[in-house]
Amino acid sequence: MERKLIIITGHFGSGKTELSLFYSEKMANETKMPVTLCDLDVINPYFRSRDYKEHLCNNNIHLLAPQGDLLLADLPIVTGEVSAMIENTMVHGIIDVGGDKDGALALGQFSNIIKKGKYELWFVVNGNRPYVSTVEGVIQTVDEIETASRLQVTGIINNTHLGDDIYGPEEVIKGERIAVEVSEKKNIPYMFSFxxxxxxxxxxxxxxxxxxxxxxxxxxxxxxxxx
Incomplete structure (x- = not known):
């Protein structure tokens, strides 16, 4: 199986960290190649991949994140391990990164290395979040992320919800309409509803x-x- 490098981004509350965990497990279950999840989210203090280190380890997924006293830091702390993971074609990599300009800048420092190989950059849309509740807002955010990261978004994912399990199916359809229109206007493939x-x-x-x-x-x- 060809090595995959998947970068997942989205505004606070989009569900991009949930998707990062999901795809890390999916790849670990479907391939013999090692899987590394890199937590580059310097924005979100509540939902972070690094908080699920034990769960990831139990599923044979290596976590790259600040260690020790830095584990809970909200600073853009990165190490040479991130560059090494990106360049390692014998490891599947997923990068969980914050979905605004600051998050994209943390990612952008690795853009030259990332562009040397194949990569996917997925933007997760929750149409109930500020700034991304309209087609225009999503397009503006995607443009800002592409500029700051110096990378191209390659996929749009709909994860429109209300933060719990009791939202209705109309939320999915609303988000899908937004995501599909963004896909058409930006010529970025629409992938699925999560x-x-x-x-x-x-x-x-x-x-x-x-x-x-x-x-x-x-x-x-x-x-x-x-x-």
């Missing part, structure tokens, strides 16, 4: 499951500290 399996199972039972273009179901792992 949907909480608990919500989806309830919709199926109720007979209200949405006719989304593509669906990927996940079992939620991330919980807010207050939960």
């Amino acid at each position: 949907i909480n399996k608990k919500a989806w199972d309830r919709w199926v039972e109720e007979g209200t499951s949405p006719e989304a273009k593509n669906v990927t179901l996940f079992e939620r792992k991330l919980l807010a500290p207050w939960n």
